[in-house]
Amino acid sequence: MTRAATRPPSRNTWQRQAVLRTIEAAGCHLSAEEIHRRARRAGRPIALATVYRTLETFLRTGLVESAHIGDGLVRYGLASDHHDHLVCLGCGQWRPLEGCVVPRPRSALTRGFVVTGHRLELYGYCAQCRGPQGRGEARP
Amino acid sequence: MTRAATRPPSRNTWQRQAVLRTIEAAGCHLSAEEIHRRARRAGRPIALATVYRTLETFLRTGLVESAHIGDGLVRYGLASDHHDHLVCLGCGQWRPLEGCVVPRPRSALTRGFVVTGHRLELYGYCAQCRGPQGRGEARP
DNA sequence: GACAAAATGAGAGCCGTTCTCATTAAGAGC
DNA sequence: GCTCTTAATGAGAACGGCTCTCATTTTGTC
Ligand SMILES: [Mn+2]
Ligand SMILES: [Mn+2]
Ligand SMILES: [Zn+2]
Ligand SMILES: [Zn+2]
Secondary structure, three states, rough: OOOOOOOOOOOOOHHHHHHHHHHHHHHOEHHHHHHHHHHHHOOOOOHHHHHHHHHHHHHOOOOOEEOOOOOOOOOEOOOOOOOOOOEEOOOOOEEEEOOOOOOOOOOOOOOOOHHHHHHHEEEEEEEEHHHOOOOOOOOO | OOOOOOOOOOOHHHHHHHHHHHHHOOOOEHHHHHHHHHHHHOOOOOOOOHHHHHHHHHHHHHHHEEOOOOOOOOEEEEEOOOOEEEEEOOOEEEEEOOOOOOOOOOOOOOOOEEEEEOOOOOEEEEEHHOOOOOOOOOOO
């Protein structure tokens, strides 16, 4: 028989390094295709499927976090200490907010429910999308 | 020339009634396909595209609200006053919380960003899933 | 009832994501 | 360094939720 499983299989490929570097370099969460495009531009041509697989791996590891904004794209970013997010309804930008805005809810409200965490997205419009005089079409 | 536009065009079809009745009858938010299935089972065969179009119309009207849970499906439910949600990491239950827990964020934190709304999910475990001794697998 | 156009049905098309499988190459062991 | 096992990759097909197209039906108005 062959060798028994020892540790979680994980190989250090340049593709994984490229994906991680791309995510680190970005100031906000990126879609898979955007990560693909940037990683590709910054180095060797990597396959889109590899990007997806790598992101999946990083999610399992806890290295990155993912989020659905509502436009059909999943965004990926470095997982760090807890923080809430600002989401621009104009351009879809997904950016971290400094710290946490949510107070511990009074247990009277959560009857029987033990709260272990939360996820908050603040919706609105960034400076560019609000524009000079403040245009901004609402997206429900 | 023809008559000028007077009011927002909206016709009262049995399909729209069926979709609304289905959503009202459900105690929770449903996916478009689930609404399609139920409406269909409860009456005449309605087209999936019609369900989507009707939901879009209801969203514009403000009759229904939509939400992404994170599994790639959009869920639709009756729009009511704003409320946050409790999500059980054990059973996936998604239930409304009385009122809103989120304070207006200090503008110092949101530099240049105009906040128009938010979405908050409190994660944790419901009474059943906490159980007698408190089992409960985490969902990232 | 006649009419204009909103709304529908059926299915093709779109697009982000996942899967398949032949090929490559990372890491363990020598 | 070389060999070997198999994790990982690349290329493209497949998948699935959603949207679009267009001929046809139906609504609301006159
Ligand atoms: Mn984040
Ligand atoms: Mn709700
Ligand atoms: Zn913006
Ligand atoms: Zn539960």
